[in-house]
Amino acid sequence: MDFNIAEYIRFMSLAIVPFFFAITVHELSHGVAAYMLGDDTAKRLGRLTLNPFAHIDIVGLLFLLITQLFGWAKPVPVNFSRLRNNKYGMAIVAAAGPVSNIAVALASALLLQAVLVVPIHADTLAAKIAMPIAIMLKLSVQINVALAVFNLIPILPLDGGRILTNFLPYEKAFKFSQTERYGFIIIILLFLTGIFDKTVLPVIRYLTAFLL
Structure with missing residues (x-):
C-alpha cells in the first residue's frame, strides 16, 4: 500500500490535539x-499544569508519529516515601493516570454523540466545523483508551507495573523493581514480536468500540 503523505499530515493534524490533551491529563x-497524598515534588517542578509542553517527551511524540496511536509523556516525578498512604499510595498515584484517560474517553464519546445528533446540512460552515470536531472526538476516544490500556500493562515503568509492585510482598516487589531498567526493551519487543497485537490491541479495540 502506497504511503499517502497528504492523508498522513491531515490525520496527524487532527490527532495531535487529542494526543497532547490525553498525555497532559x-x-x-x-x-x-x-x-x-502529601508529595509536592511535581508541584515544585512545575508539573501540575495543563500546559502540554511541560509534559512532552520527544521519543514518546515520535512513537505517536510512527504508530499513529501510541505515545507517552515525561513521567511526573513522585517521591513515594513521602506519600501519607504508605500501603496503597503507589497504586493510587499510578492508577490515577489510566483512570483519568478512561474518564476523558467517556466524556469524548458522549460529546461525539451530541455532535452527531445535531442536524447539519452538507457544504455549510457548520458542517465544515462539525466534521473535524467529530473526528477529533473519535480520535480522543481511541487515543485515551489506548493510553489507559497500554499503561496498565504490568511492566515497569508503566503504571500497571507500579500497581503490581504495590501489591507484591516486599521481597518479590524488590526483585520485580529490578526489571525496570529493561522495561523499554521489553515494550519494544512486545511490538516487534506481534505479542502486543494479539493481547493488548484486541482489548483496546473492544473498549473503543464499546464507547463509540
Whole structure:
C-alpha cells in the first residue's frame, strides 16, 4: 500500500490535539494524586499544569508519529516515601493516570454523540466545523483508551507495573523493581514480536468500540 503523505499530515493534524490533551491529563493526574497524598515534588517542578509542553517527551511524540496511536509523556516525578498512604499510595498515584484517560474517553464519546445528533446540512460552515470536531472526538476516544490500556500493562515503568509492585510482598516487589531498567526493551519487543497485537490491541479495540 502506497504511503499517502497528504492523508498522513491531515490525520496527524487532527490527532495531535487529542494526543497532547490525553498525555497532559494523564501526567497531571499522577501529580495531583501524589500532591493530595502529601508529595509536592511535581508541584515544585512545575508539573501540575495543563500546559502540554511541560509534559512532552520527544521519543514518546515520535512513537505517536510512527504508530499513529501510541505515545507517552515525561513521567511526573513522585517521591513515594513521602506519600501519607504508605500501603496503597503507589497504586493510587499510578492508577490515577489510566483512570483519568478512561474518564476523558467517556466524556469524548458522549460529546461525539451530541455532535452527531445535531442536524447539519452538507457544504455549510457548520458542517465544515462539525466534521473535524467529530473526528477529533473519535480520535480522543481511541487515543485515551489506548493510553489507559497500554499503561496498565504490568511492566515497569508503566503504571500497571507500579500497581503490581504495590501489591507484591516486599521481597518479590524488590526483585520485580529490578526489571525496570529493561522495561523499554521489553515494550519494544512486545511490538516487534506481534505479542502486543494479539493481547493488548484486541482489548483496546473492544473498549473503543464499546464507547463509540
